[in-house]
Amino acid sequence: MDNRTEKKREQKPLTGSFRADGKPLDIFEYEQAGGYEALRKAVKSMTPRDVQEEVKSSNLRGRGGAGFPTGQKWSFVPTGEGAPIPRYIAANADEMEPGTFKDRILMENSPHMLIEGMALAAYATGAEHAYIFLRGEYVTAARALEGALAQAYEKNYLGKNVLGSGFSLEMHLHLSAGRYMCGEETGLLNSLEGKRAMPRAKPPYPQVSGFMGKPTVVNNVETLCNVPHIIRNGAAWFKSLSLGQDGGTKIYGASGRVKRPGAWELPMGTTIREILEVHAGGMRDGYKFRGLIPGGASTEFLIEEHLDLAMDFDSLQPAGSRMGTGTMIILDDRTCPVGMQISLQSFFARESCGWCTPCREGLPWIVHTLNSIEDGKGEMEDMDLLLDQARLLAPGHTFCALAPGAAEPLMSGVKYFREDFERHIREKRCPWPME
Amino acid sequence: MLSEKELAEVEKELAHYEKRKAGCIGALKAVQKHRGWISDECLKDIAQYLEMTPDELDNVATFYSSIYRRPVGRHVIFICDSVSCYTVGYRELLRHLSERLQIKPGQTTSDGRFTLLPAACLGVCEKAPALMIDEDVHGNLEPPEKVDEILERYK
Numbered sequence: 001m002d003n004r005t006e007k008k009r010e011q012k013p014l015t016g017s018f019r020a021d022g023k024p025l026d027i028f029e030y031e032q033a034g035g036y037e038a039l040r041k042a043v044k045s046m047t048p049r050d051v052q053e054e055v056k057s058s059n060l061r062g063r064g065g066a067g068f069p070t071g072q073k074w075s076f077v078p079t080g081e082g083a084p085i086p087r088y089i090a091a092n093a094d095e096m097e098p099g100t101f102k103d104r105i106l107m108e109n110s111p112h113m114l115i116e117g118m119a120l121a122a123y124a125t126g127a128e129h130a131y132i133f134l135r136g137e138y139v140t141a142a143r144a145l146e147g148a149l150a151q152a153y154e155k156n157y158l159g160k161n162v163l164g165s166g167f168s169l170e171m172h173l174h175l176s177a178g179r180y181m182c183g184e185e186t187g188l189l190n191s192l193e194g195k196r197a198m199p200r201a202k203p204p205y206p207q208v209s210g211f212m213g214k215p216t217v218v219n220n221v222e223t224l225c226n227v228p229h230i231i232r233n234g235a236a237w238f239k240s241l242s243l244g245q246d247g248g249t250k251i252y253g254a255s256g257r258v259k260r261p262g263a264w265e266l267p268m269g270t271t272i273r274e275i276l277e278v279h280a281g282g283m284r285d286g287y288k289f290r291g292l293i294p295g296g297a298s299t300e301f302l303i304e305e306h307l308d309l310a311m312d313f314d315s316l317q318p319a320g321s322r323m324g325t326g327t328m329i330i331l332d333d334r335t336c337p338v339g340m341q342i343s344l345q346s347f348f349a350r351e352s353c354g355w356c357t358p359c360r361e362g363l364p365w366i367v368h369t370l371n372s373i374e375d376g377k378g379e380m381e382d383m384d385l386l387l388d389q390a391r392l393l394a395p396g397h398t399f400c401a402l403a404p405g406a407a408e409p410l411m412s413g414v415k416y417f418r419e420d421f422e423r424h425i426r427e428k429r430c431p432w433p434m435e
Numbered sequence: 436m437l438s439e440k441e442l443a444e445v446e447k448e449l450a451h452y453e454k455r456k457a458g459c460i461g462a463l464k465a466v467q468k469h470r471g472w473i474s475d476e477c478l479k480d481i482a483q484y485l486e487m488t489p490d491e492l493d494n495v496a497t498f499y500s501s502i503y504r505r506p507v508g509r510h511v512i513f514i515c516d517s518v519s520c521y522t523v524g525y526r527e528l529l530r531h532l533s534e535r536l537q538i539k540p541g542q543t544t545s546d547g548r549f550t551l552l553p554a555a556c557l558g559v560c561e562k563a564p565a566l567m568i569d570e571d572v573h574g575n576l577e578p579p580e581k582v583d584e585i586l587e588r589y590k
Contacts, residue, residue, distance in 0.1 A: 098517035098556035136464075136501055137513075137557055139570045172451040177460050177499035180555055194457040196498040212453065255519040255560035262561045297518055297556075327560070335522045343521035347555060353498075434526055 008267040011241050013229040014222070014249060015265040018109045024144035027151040030112040036157055038231035039119050043165035048079065051124040051231060058235035059247035060227070063102075064092055064183075064220030065296060065324045067246075067313035070227075076207035077125040077215045087127040088216040089118050090192065091224055093134040093141070094176055094183040097296035098347055099329040102251040102263050103221035107134075107141035110225070111148035115171065117224030119157060120231055122169050125217055130171040133188050136178055145173050180351035184400045185218040187353070198355050199400035222251055243269030244312045252311060254280035256330030257287040263327065269315070273307040275328065288333040291416055295324020297344050298405025300412035301331070320412065336432035337417035338424055341410065342370045348406035358392045359403035365389060366410065373421060376428035383421060386414060437480050441466050445484065455485050459495055463502050472503040500554075508543040510589040513554035513567040520556075520564040524577040528564045531579035535586070549589070 017033035019025060030036070042051050056071025077087060091114060095103040107114055118130045134142055149171060152158045160168045179197050181187040186200035189211050210216025226248055230238045238247045246268050252275045253263035259281030266275070272294065276282065283289050291303045294311065300321035302309075309315050316322050331340055349363035366389050372378045390410045393403035414421060423431055437445070448461030462481055467473055473481075473496055475489075482492040496502045503511075514532065516525055529540075532551060536544050543550040559565045562574025566582070573585050 095558050096555055099519045099560050100556070101558045101560050104558045135558070137554075137567060137572075139572075174451070175461070175464070177464060178501040178555075179499050191460070192457070194452070194454075194459040194495065196495060212457075253561065255563055256522045261563070293518070329519050329522065329560070331522065339526075340518060340521060343516065343518045343525075347517055350553075351555060434530075 012265045038228040058230045058238040063222035088211045089127045089130040096180045100325040111144040113225045117227040253327030257332040269310040269312045291331045299324040356398035378425040508550040515557045517556035519560035524564045528579040
């Protein structure tokens with residue numbers, strides 16, 4: 001590794017100020033680490049357009065998985081005279097993508113960073129109301145955020161006339177009641193309105209017609225946490241943190257049979273191999289690597305030959321996968337690839353909202369077929385059936401990305417581990433029986 | 436009938452939303468905290484208070500996994516069955532829990548102490564396999580016998 005990369009690796013704007021004991025930074029500690037300087041700078045000396053432009057040129061892309069350029073997302077919000085009001089900001093803190101735990105770490109350790117990021121997003125888009133849409137299971141994060149919100153109001157970083165600037169912002173923590181669909185941005189908006197979290201047809205996009213039919217920006221927690229650093233240190237600095245085209249650092253994670261499962265803030269574009277072998281410590285003794293899903297349940301499997309690819313938004317595309325949330329799940333040689341697939345597909349089947357037929361009907365059928373194979377009752381034709389079903393889940397057949405997301409690990413899983421599936425069928429049993 | 440305390444907590448939830456209906460999930464959760472679950476009777480009372488029809492509110496209540504429309508035990512165990520936990524001992528943990536408590540997911544122990552429910556990824560994959568009892572997350576439950584001592588804390 002050259003010196004340049006080594007230097008970049010030392011920069012950890014998101015996690016560098018965390019307390020060693022895992023408690024949340026209070027407002028004084030956060031301010032001491034440079035917190036709220038960006039908000040002060042923005043409301044005192046920048047126009048909302050300036051803030052948007054800075055974020056645009058930083059190449060910050062959405063960290064929820066889709067990688068949409070954040071500044072561009074904001075720019076679709078109608079502003080100026082006659083534009084609809086009120087406008088809203090929602091932080092998507094409904095982290096329920098299996099294998100993903102990065103936003104939880106940010107909120108538990110540095111709740112003010114999210115609040116400041118949301119305040120900047122609100123200032124940039126002229127929003128007066130902000131909601132943190134948090135999954136109910138994140139109890140520790142909820143306590144940290146509640147405390148931080150009270151402190152931020154007290155110091156007038158939130159509320160009326162923020163820091164005497166004339167800009168006002170009300171922020172509220174919404175605790176969800178558990179459903180993966182709430183993480184889909186239009187599902188989230190429906191849930192925030194007190195409805196079932198069904199997806200909405202797009203267009204219109206939320207930036208034009210979102211919460212209560214008003215312009216709304218929905219951003220992921222990690223995305224928003226990057227914004228204060230961009231405004232404080234500049235777009236050029238942010239871009240310089242990365243090893244590739246996308247700006248910034250990324251919180252990567254690894255779970256499964258590795259020596260040190262966890263999450264690490266590293267330069268965007270760090271290779272899969274480095275994350276797996278250096279930071280996660282490689283495979284646990286007695287386990288061999290077989291494959292991984294790079295960024296949450298709804299991304300495609302990758303295998304040994306892909307380990308030197310960079311984890312960023314574009315580099316995994318040639319291998320037919322994508323970075324997703326950047327938190328990888330490892331398949332080892334002692335875990336049955338069919339069983340793992342059953343776990344994945346059962347999740348999607350259970351969490352489907354039932355709105356679109358291929359998702360509602362197809363996913364239980366896929367789970368049923370996989371269970372037959374796992375139980376030694378499968379037939380060779382089932383392999384085609386699985387792939388046919390996966391094709392029916394493709395983008396364009398459903399309102400939202402849940403079904404296409406389910407197809408990603410299914411098609412790639414069959415592609416890379418077909419021999420294991422067929423062995424179940426030939427031997428009429430699972431070759432990985434439970435001990 | 437909703438108690439005064441319940442009504443006060445429901446009002447607190449509604450305060451953050453322009454329309455009363457929008458606060459219905461918070462309202463359901465607030466009342467459930469007191470009663471353990473949402474009975475038909477209770478659902479009707481909340482619906483009336485929010486100026487919704489009972490069906491309209493039930494439509495929402497039945498969608499979300501932490502709103503209970505059937506009685507649950509004194510403590511609810513959510514066992515994570517998502518993929519990270521699956522690869523590091525979820526099945527062994529489930530088998531152990533089921534044998535020890537003599538219940539399957541979806542059931543309540545005969546003494547009304549525990550209800551066992553499946554949960555989507557709890558977001559603590561670095562500590563897999565994991566489960567959540569009431570509001571507490573417990574991780575690194577491998578071997579599964581580690582859960583025995585934890586269960587003792589919930590009477």
